[in-house]
Amino acid sequence: MKEFLHNFHSNLPNTRVWGYEGEIPGPTIEVTQGECVHIKWINDLPDRHLLPIDHTIHGSGEDMPNVRTVVHLHGAEVEPESGGHPEAWFSRDFAQCGPRFAHTVYKYSNNQKPATLWYHDHALGITRLNVYAGLAGMYIIRNEQEDSLGLPSxxxxxxxxxxxxxxxxxxxxxxxxxxxxxxxxxxxxxxxxxxxxxxxxxxxxxxxxxxxxxxxxxxxxxxxxxxxxxxxxxxxxxxxxxxxxxxxxxxxxxxxxxxxxxxxxxxxxxxxxxxxxxxxxxxxxxxxxxxxxxxxxxxxxxxxxxxxxxxxSREGTDESQVPKFLTTVKRFNESEAKRTRDITLDVTQDRYGRLMFMLNDHMYIDKITENPMLGDIEIWRIINSGIAVHPIHIHLVQFQILDRIPFDVEAYNLKGQIRFTGDPEPPLPGEQGWKDTVQAFPGFVTRVIMRFAPYIGRYVYHCHILEHEDYDMMRQFEVIPRRLTLCGNDKCLECSQSCRCICE
CATH class of the missing domain: 2.60.40.420 (Cupredoxins -  blue copper proteins)
Incomplete structure (x- = not known):
């Protein structure tokens, strides 16, 4: 991660920016499915930020280094230590680091389906500034099956x-x-x-x-x-x-x-x-x-x-094609879900009268309330009683959109009750594959279904409007280990930590 000059347009002077490998956007990283990759992320940025920092929001106080970074590979199934947790930040030369998983070499197993992912900064309290400054790039997973389809390449x-x-x-x-x-x-x-x-x-x-x-x-x-x-x-x-x-x-x-x-x-x-x-x-x-x-x-x-x-004009012949069938997308069955959780999108005001966006009426720093068990399938109902569309992103998993159901917002805001006002609307045709970010429409309950695997540990979910994410529409969740024994033993055989019983 470097600071450098970049030219956005011939009619503009060069602009001081940040970027991976000194590029805007960062290099496109290409890997093969199943190819394990280790990347050493190096913060070589100056001590002073390019952009104005608000020190009144959580994780961004005067005692924090102004320039701190952590890389999140968006859409990847990774261990929490390599997930880009917002509190796993580190400053230049690793002089200071956050309280969670702070290290520079990340492991990406790439055991998931071929996909277009992207990597970007995720530092607590300043994600909006770091990404806007230029810290973003694309990451592509490929495999032989997709290569054999004959798509343009x-x-x-x-x-x-x-x-x-x-x-x-x-x-x-x-x-x-x-x-x-x-x-x-x-x-x-x-x-x-x-x-x-x-x-x-x-x-x-x-x-x-x-x-x-x-x-x-x-x-x-x-x-x-x-x-x-x-x-x-x-x-x-x-x-x-x-x-x-x-x-x-x-x-x-x-x-x-x-x-x-x-x-x-x-x-x-x-x-x-x-x-x-x-x-x-x-x-x-x-x-x-x-x-x-x-x-x-x-x-x-x-x-x-x-x-x-x-x-x-075309050079040679175009032998590429778009097959009528691309791949098998196995749909989750709702009956397989172990539980359904409600996630509300909320807006309030802080002590200065500023808008603050939250999930389930909780701030980021509040106690964790979502603890899915490893391997469990869950349905999350995202309830949007506001006026804007929020793109909700869940780390670790790729999910499927079940539907969006209209509800009576006025009744919900007055009494907290959900009264559906129409039939469920299926996802758009282009949303019927695997997703990690969903548009939660106002006046709708958006339902997504996912399996929490293959890792245990702490991750986050949040709105991907970066100003909302920074204040304060982001929450942590923890995937807990599955008990390996029957009722009667209060310890997990894998980690010796107290956990809920599989029989629940």
Missing amino acids: GKYEIPLIIQDKSFNEDGSLFYPRTVDNPPSEFPNPSIIPGFVGDFIVVNGKIWPYLEVEQRKYRFRILNASNQRFYRMRLDSGQPFVQIGSDGGLLQRPVTVDEITIAPAERVDVIIDFSEQPVGSNIILTNTARTPFDFGAPPDPNTTGLIMQFRVI
């Missing part, structure tokens, strides 16, 4: 990492010190409810273009923005063929005209340019409001534009 398979930025006149990154017209009692700097930039950045460039041949391309798209959602369309009117989501390939391709991608989500798509005339320019557009989906619409001349494709 090589130079015709391209990662697209989408972010949004704002800049000062001198080219430096702009991030607000506080909200507009803050009350006098607000700290300065002060955390804000969410940040959106004035410029859309793809692979480190503002509104870039890509020359594409008259053929099929595979794009692995990641939304790495702090808060901004993207509702994407091609202005040529042609569709996307979605082949994958967060956790890998869908069972079958899905043809859609529009895709909405929340912060942290990934979509794997095929775009066929074979019928587009040479010399045509095709724009990938954005119509998502911010906050999503009730706020201001994007400016069609700026934040409504993501990037441009410029069609050139």
Whole structure:
């Protein structure tokens, strides 16, 4: 992790940023399924942060080093020591470190399905600043079965990492010190409810273009923005063929005209340019409001534009294909679930009158209330009685979306009772594979199902609007070991720690 100068656009001065290996975005790491990889993450950043730090929020006090980092491989099934726990941070040269698992060499077993993952900073209290400064990159797991499908590959398979930025006149990154017209009692700097930039950045460039041949391309798209959602369309009117989501390939391709991608989500798509005339320019557009989906619409001349494709003639023949069947996605059966948990999305005010976002009316530092047992399948009902969509991410697992059920928000807010007002809505076709981040719609109970495996230990779940995650929409959960004996022994044979009995 280094500080360096990066040029986002030819009309802008160079910008001081942070990045892995001195790159924006960080290097794309490619591995083979089952190939165990060890990565040594080195904090070589200066002692002073690029951006304003609010020292009034948890984990970010005056006694903490201003610059601290920890890397989370988002979507990976990893041991807790390599999971990028927000309290496992470390400063430059490991001079100071957090209270949990702090070390620099992480082990990634890569025993899960092929997928588009990504790695990014996750330090407690300053994740929003570190990721915005540039600490993000893509991580791809492959295997022979997927390679044999004949999908576009090589130079015709391209990662697209989408972010949004704002800049000062001198080219430096702009991030607000506080909200507009803050009350006098607000700290300065002060955390804000969410940040959106004035410029859309793809692979480190503002509104870039890509020359594409008259053929099929595979794009692995990641939304790495702090808060901004993207509702994407091609202005040529042609569709996307979605082949994958967060956790890998869908069972079958899905043809859609529009895709909405929340912060942290990934979509794997095929775009066929074979019928587009040479010399045509095709724009990938954005119509998502911010906050999503009730706020201001994007400016069609700026934040409504993501990037441009410029069609050139094809070199040789296009032998790639999109098979009608991609992989088997074995669905969980609801009857297999050991328990159902309710996770509420809540908004309150802190002692300064600032908005604070929480889960189950708890702050991050409150006692752990979710203790799934190793190997158990659980259903989590995410209850959103607010007005915004929250992308909820659960570490360690890939889950499946069961449905979204509308409910009477007024009755819930008055009496705390859930009264459903309509039939369950199944996940969208592009959401019917493996997911690690789900869009929890307002006025809906979003149900997800997952197996807590293959590791025990402490992890977190949170909203992936980074300003919400930092304050305070993140909670810890602990996967506990499964008892190996029958009732009567109060110790686990694996770890000799007190734990719940399997007979429960």
